[in-house]
Amino acid sequence: MIAKILISFGLVFVAIGTLGILRFQDIYSRLQASGVSDNAGLGLVLLGLIAYQGMELQDVALAFLLFLLLLTNPIVTHSIAKSAFTQRHTGAKEEG
Amino acid sequence: MHLVEAVLLLSIVAVLYRLFGGPTSWDRLLAYNSASNRVVVLLAIVAIVSKQQIYLDVAIVYAALSFLGVVILARFMERGEGHR
Numbered sequence: 548m549i550a551k552i553l554i555s556f557g558l559v560f561v562a563i564g565t566l567g568i569l570r571f572q573d574i575y576s577r578l579q580a581s582g583v584s585d586n587a588g589l590g591l592v593l594l595g596l597i598a599y600q601g602m603e604l605q606d607v608a609l610a611f612l613l614f615l616l617l618l619t620n621p622i623v624t625h626s627i628a629k630s631a632f633t634q635r636h637t638g639a640k641e642e643g
Numbered sequence: 644m645h646l647v648e649a650v651l652l653l654s655i656v657a658v659l660y661r662l663f664g665g666p667t668s669w670d671r672l673l674a675y676n677s678a679s680n681r682v683v684v685l686l687a688i689v690a691i692v693s694k695q696q697i698y699l700d701v702a703i704v705y706a707a708l709s710f711l712g713v714v715i716l717a718r719f720m721e722r723g724e725g726h727r
Contacts (some may be wrong), residue, residue: 585680604696619707622714623713627713627717
């Protein structure tokens with residue numbers, strides 16, 4: 548029951564984030580939609596998978612996967628945003 | 644669980660639209676990162692449903708490799724090379 552609730556909330560977050568990636572106008576808006584919804588939605592889906600079948604050995608691997616996703620996703624978002632901002636900044640200076 | 648897999652697959656297809664038609668290179672990079680995150684969670688669901696734990700190790704290795712690739716590509720494009 549708890550697993551189904553968690554997975555349903557996660558899928559709602561994933562659907563909203565996909566809509567944001569498809570429909571937003573700017574790269575920074577798309578980065579915001581992707582970062583927030585991927586962290587929340589996929590994390591909730593993984594939490595639901597952990598709660599899906601009692602306590603087993605594979606829950607350790609699932610928890611490690613969740614930890615890995617929550618660790619690497621903000622790093623990736625910040626890296627892409629810094630790359631786009633730096634490149635636009637220096638490009639504008641070269642043109643002017 | 645089939646509904647969960649279907650929703651995740653539809654989401655991957657919708658993100659791949661941004662991957663192939665993104666205006667800038669950073670849009671493609673962001674779409675690739677989102678698609679690979681969804682693939683990782685889909686692999687975890689497959690591992691739970693089919694009760695084969697080897698897919699969880701595959702998902703962990705895939706997550707680490709995709710993180711490395713995206714960060715290295717972003718740092719590469721920061722220097723003004725390899726994008727249009």
